[in-house]
Amino acid sequence: MALSLKQRSVLPGFGLTMGFTLLYLSLIVLIPLSATFLKTAAMSWSQFWNTVTEPRALASYRLSFGASLIGAAINMVFGMLAAWVLVRYSFPGKRVVDAMVDLPFALPTAVAGITLTAVFARNGWIGSYLEPRGIKVAFTPLGVVVALTFIGLPFVVRTVQPVLQDLDAEIEEAAASLGASRWQTVTRVILPALLPALLTGFALAFARAVGEYGSVIFISGNMPMRTEITPLLIVTKLEQYDYAAATAIGVVMLVMSFALLFIINLLQWWSRRRYA
């Protein structure tokens, strides 16, 4: 018993469901992903390195990671505020606002892309206010930030919300009765308790933003070296039938996403220990 891989159970169906799970997982996910890594093995190391560090690729990493970081940071601040307001205060229309937070999950990215472009273009609802004041959003790196902020919006709200809900009112009462001001209670008692959830939300929003394609390509204008994100560079290489370059840059993105996934798992493990 001690050495068996699976504990005994009276329930049936382990073999069937586990077998199907492993087969389907391998066929759809594991084999295609490994094939991608194997494909780069056909390139020599210097070929691979030159492809993934050419100036155009480096510029795209800078934009993708930079804009994703800014977007995730904006979402950390406003997502925290939104979670706070939705959990702690009541105001008319709160349930609708709460439901609407998930819009970026539900709205197809291509729709988000064209509508954000329309809103922030020179003649758009918001663009027509900003452009006369010298702030160009559409077809600039700022537009990329706007799109990535939009698609990352629900993550921080939805990771912080349940934690804030479960936070005991008693610890705040204790802080207040020990003489802490409200500001001290918020910054010294509540924020530290929310930190793992906040960071998890930040990492999730960042990871989603780095790989995002549909909502960005319309508003960014796609100028090489300036407003070209890494996923778009992969598509461009594919359209030029440069499969080797597309694969090499794709592998860089895959390695980055796996690293982020690892960090997110660590953060979630930390949160679970914190909130258990």
Place this chain on the structure above:
Amino acid sequence: MAGTVALSVAATSITRTRATTEPALVRWTLIGVVLVFLGLFLAVPLAAVFSEALGKGVAAYFAAFREPDALAAIRLTLLTAAIAVPVNLLFGVAAAWAIAKFEFVGKNLLITLIDLPFSVSPVVSGLIYVLLFGLQGWLGPWLAEHDIKIIFAVPGIVLATIFVTFPFVARELIPLMQAQGTEEEEAARVLGAGGWQTFWRITLPNIKWGLLYGVILCNARAMGEFGAVSVVSGHVRGLTNTVPLHVEILYNEYNSTAAFAVASLLAMLALVTLAAKSIVEWKSQRQMAAGKRTAAEGKVR
């Protein structure tokens, strides 16, 4: 990574005293800041879809749907979702059963692997199938010999959609079924129920809301996926264009009204998804609350 955060917990209302809340001025300022932020980033773009779509009148709006290419795109999107959602539903239930009802070595690794498609960029999700089935890919020459087209054809679109929606049902069900434990199923088995009987009569009623929620999210993503599908589709009008790809083509042709008209269909799908999600959340909270009540009554007895 896209898409799912587990059903949120029911709000508990605590009466807050002056020491544990903020002054009214601070409260309303914060509410104002949040509403302006969400208004700018959510409400304005959503309203703009419908405003742009109807900008040239109702006739122009409906003309966009009479195009044969638009109808073909709608048909293809429905077909893709009709294949991708059921297979991922089947997988989700099977995986959740194996993971939640049994103890085995390597469970956490398996859960992480199931989540993998969420952390892969949509473009890379399409790319991996091009590298496998494309002409330059591993199986490309063999497929070409046998005259089977996967990339730049419907099978590729379905495969890419299955990949990006792969974890949705499984990751809703796994935590739910883990929380519910195995006692009820074990009792059913001991009382003589068969395996399938146990599943249909005991497990399925317990997980139905979570299951529905997973299917709703899976369907929304399947119908709306853009990046992965765009890489494998080849953009053949009337043949390999899904609705989101059709929106892109119309937009790039400066046919803005038609692009937004078709986009408004997808926006309505999003709104229906959000509404359905709210209803399911509410129902599952009631179910959980009822479950807790009966459990508590059981303890009292």
